[in-house]
Amino acid sequence: MSAIEELASELARLPGIGRKTALRLTYHLLKQSPEQARRLANSLLTLSDRVRPCTRCFNLTEEELCVICRDPRRDPRLLCVVEEASDIGAIERAGEYRGVYHVLGGRLSPLDGVGPDDLTLSALLERVREGGVQEVIMATNPSLEGEATALLVQRQLAGLPVSVTRIARGLPVGGDLEYADGVTIAQALSARRAM
Amino acid sequence: MSAIEELASELARLPGIGRKTALRLTYHLLKQSPEQARRLANSLLTLSDRVRPCTRCFNLTEEELCVICRDPRRDPRLLCVVEEASDIGAIERAGEYRGVYHVLGGRLSPLDGVGPDDLTLSALLERVREGGVQEVIMATNPSLEGEATALLVQRQLAGLPVSVTRIARGLPVGGDLEYADGVTIAQALSARRAM
Numbered sequence: 001m002s003a004i005e006e007l008a009s010e011l012a013r014l015p016g017i018g019r020k021t022a023l024r025l026t027y028h029l030l031k032q033s034p035e036q037a038r039r040l041a042n043s044l045l046t047l048s049d050r051v052r053p054c055t056r057c058f059n060l061t062e063e064e065l066c067v068i069c070r071d072p073r074r075d076p077r078l079l080c081v082v083e084e085a086s087d088i089g090a091i092e093r094a095g096e097y098r099g100v101y102h103v104l105g106g107r108l109s110p111l112d113g114v115g116p117d118d119l120t121l122s123a124l125l126e127r128v129r130e131g132g133v134q135e136v137i138m139a140t141n142p143s144l145e146g147e148a149t150a151l152l153v154q155r156q157l158a159g160l161p162v163s164v165t166r167i168a169r170g171l172p173v174g175g176d177l178e179y180a181d182g183v184t185i186a187q188a189l190s191a192r193r194a195m
Numbered sequence: 196m197s198a199i200e201e202l203a204s205e206l207a208r209l210p211g212i213g214r215k216t217a218l219r220l221t222y223h224l225l226k227q228s229p230e231q232a233r234r235l236a237n238s239l240l241t242l243s244d245r246v247r248p249c250t251r252c253f254n255l256t257e258e259e260l261c262v263i264c265r266d267p268r269r270d271p272r273l274l275c276v277v278e279e280a281s282d283i284g285a286i287e288r289a290g291e292y293r294g295v296y297h298v299l300g301g302r303l304s305p306l307d308g309v310g311p312d313d314l315t316l317s318a319l320l321e322r323v324r325e326g327g328v329q330e331v332i333m334a335t336n337p338s339l340e341g342e343a344t345a346l347l348v349q350r351q352l353a354g355l356p357v358s359v360t361r362i363a364r365g366l367p368v369g370g371d372l373e374y375a376d377g378v379t380i381a382q383a384l385s386a387r388r389a390m
Contacts, residue, residue: 003238003241003244003245003246004255006241007235010234014224015220023281023284024211024281025211026242027279027280028210029242030243034242034243036205036208037239038239038240040239041236041239043201043202044202044224044232044233044235044239045233046198046201047199047202047224047229048232051225060199060225085225086222
């Protein structure tokens with residue numbers, strides 16, 4: 001395989017990058033100074049060496065504890081459980097949440113061979129048993145697998161002195177009833193609140 | 196800068212990849228085995244070492260001559276002039292053309308500081324002067340700069356025993372008159388042919 005095809009097919013393995021985009025990126029890099037490709041290559045090589053999971057919450061970090069677990073201003077009584085470390089970024093960008101996190105590292109997915117033992121469930125139970133947590137907010141995705149995962153966590157936490165909540169489902173802000181799917185509308189109706 | 200931010204900002208330098216996509220790709224690579232990031236990094240590192248311009252037509256190749264110049268079945272009397280090596284791929288995919296190519300390496304663009312001396316014009320003139328070429332097809336882009344470049348080449352070739360043609364402009368196949376811009380419609384009208 002030629003060097004161009006080789007790079008293009010490696011790039012095409014990335015999500016959302018098709019064959020044509022991969023070729024376009026390759027030609028772009030060929031037009032740039034070799035320095036740019038080298039810097040990108042080095043960032044790729046150091047990534048997995050430097051980044052590891054936070055020993056407390058499994059967020060990604062280059063230290064022992066992640067930047068949120070190290071922050072004394074975060075409220076440790078609120079514990080938000082997410083599927084992936086990237087979900088933390090989405091919630092942080094919303095700028096509302098002041099508690100801490102726990103990254104499950106995935107979601108229940110029998111078809112992909114992901115069972116309860118593949119998630120960081122025992123570490124989560126350990127954290128809650130140690131005390132100090134008042135509320136566990138299940139922020140797994142509102143998908144079939146995300147719901148099943150939330151249910152599993154809720155069951156495992158039953159009996160512990162902690163309240164388990166689930167993020168609300170409904171119409172997205174700025175969304176349009178006309179274009180919303182039926183399941184979302186049904187959820188939005190059944191979760192209606194007094195004004 | 197963290198390793199995640201570093202890779203994300205390198206990826207975001209690529210065309211068509213914004214900040215958010217770059218972060219998503221970075222998290223994706225973190226979920227994959229480090230092997231995938233390493234293979235991508237190696238492809239990036241070997242790219243500029245292995246790939247160089249064809250000594251005859253300036254297409255990209257890993258040999259002395261590119262795959263098209265080496266092919267004895269290509270017709271050397273037809274010479275198609277393109278701006279970039281990537282344009283060759285687009286024409287080859289159309290599967291119609293059986294001649295050879297010449298890559299200018301850009302187009303006239305005074306604003307970007309690209310003048311005639313930055314293109315492979317003298318090599319093109321040399322090829323035509325050597326004889327054997329009957330028709331030079333100008334396939335630079337149908338943009339302002341592409342037209343200016345085509346005009347420049349045509350003037351430089353004036354006096355040599357070769358016909359210079361320009362690829363046709365008009366409505367794209369499958370296109371819609373209603374959504375075509377005025378300049379394209381005007382071109383399509385003035386270039387109309389008997390049915």
